[in-house]
Amino acid sequence: MEGLRRSIGWPAAALVLTCAALVTMPTEVSAVRYIVGANMGWTSNVNYTIWAQGKHFYLGDWLFFVYDRNQMNVLEVNKTDYETCNSDHPLHNWTTGAGRDVVPLNVTRNYYFISGKGFCYGGMKVAIHVEKLPPPPSSLPEKSGSLGLLSTFKGQIFVPTLFAIAAVWDSFLYLW
Ligand SMILES: *[C@@H]1O[C@H](CO)[C@@H](O)[C@H](O)[C@H]1NC(C)=O
Ligand SMILES: *[C@@H]1O[C@H](CO)[C@@H](O)[C@H](O)[C@H]1NC(C)=O
Ligand SMILES: *[C@@H]1O[C@H](CO)[C@@H](O)[C@H](O)[C@H]1NC(C)=O
Ligand SMILES: *[C@@H]1O[C@H](CO)[C@@H](O)[C@H](O)[C@H]1NC(C)=O
Numbered sequence: 390m391e392g393l394r395r396s397i398g399w400p401a402a403a404l405v406l407t408c409a410a411l412v413t414m415p416t417e418v419s420a421v422r423y424i425v426g427a428n429m430g431w432t433s434n435v436n437y438t439i440w441a442q443g444k445h446f447y448l449g450d451w452l453f454f455v456y457d458r459n460q461m462n463v464l465e466v467n468k469t470d471y472e473t474c475n476s477d478h479p480l481h482n483w484t485t486g487a488g489r490d491v492v493p494l495n496v497t498r499n500y501y502f503i504s505g506k507g508f509c510y511g512g513m514k515v516a517i518h519v520e521k522l523p524p525p526p527s528s529l530p531e532k533s534g535s536l537g538l539l540s541t542f543k544g545q546i547f548v549p550t551l552f553a554i555a556a557v558w559d560s561f562l563y564l565w
Pocket of ligand 2 (some may be wrong): 462464486
């Protein structure tokens with residue numbers, strides 16, 4: 390029994406150290422996944438120009454189209470076809486059939502999406518501009534200072550928690 394406990398104890402310790410290392414790693418600015426139309430989703434009777442207004446779409450962000458798969462679809466078109474609601478030659482057909490389509494915004498340019506099947510004429514169209522990520526806002530020493538503080542703060546919460554979990558797991562094995 391003691392032999393088993395010891396042999397399990399080492400991987401648990403290794404797990405704790407790995408998690409601790411992940412927690413203290415510098416965090417990247419995370420990409421945003423926008424649900425097109427927010428709680429309305431991708432449907433008729435939503436003004437997507439208003440939805441997109443004031444939003445900043447950055448390289449690496451995502452658009453998430455949620456809609457009725459039996460009625461609408463998601464087609465990427467060029468500017469002319471966006472304006473005229475022409476779905477005859479989409480640049481990209483993002484429709485997968487699930488009514489839940491994800492579009493990675495991985496190029497800095499304008500993107501134009503419409504729904505075919507006549508819905509574009511009712512306003513089911515959205516145009517967005519994807520920009521490069523802005524440079525980090527503040528000076529380097531201040532930034533690394535606040536990040537360092539954040540890591541310490543996280544570490545103070547997560548590392549003891551992980552040790553506690555490992556300890557419970559360890560004693561569980563011991564009892565068992
Ligand atoms: C969009 O595509 C159509 C058809 O291929 C073409 O006639 C039109 O000039 C294109 N518009 C733009 C802005 O590229
Ligand atoms: C888009 O792709 C879907 C799924 O493959 C397909 O069912 C649909 O006919 C396509 N639509 C257009 C307009 O190409
Ligand atoms: C962007 O994503 C699309 C779809 O996944 C892919 O086809 C294309 O190659 C990507 N472009 C770049 C520049 O990564
Ligand atoms: C959406 O709202 C914008 C800004 O108020 C307006 O210019 C545009 O005509 C509206 N689009 C539709 C399809 O109603």
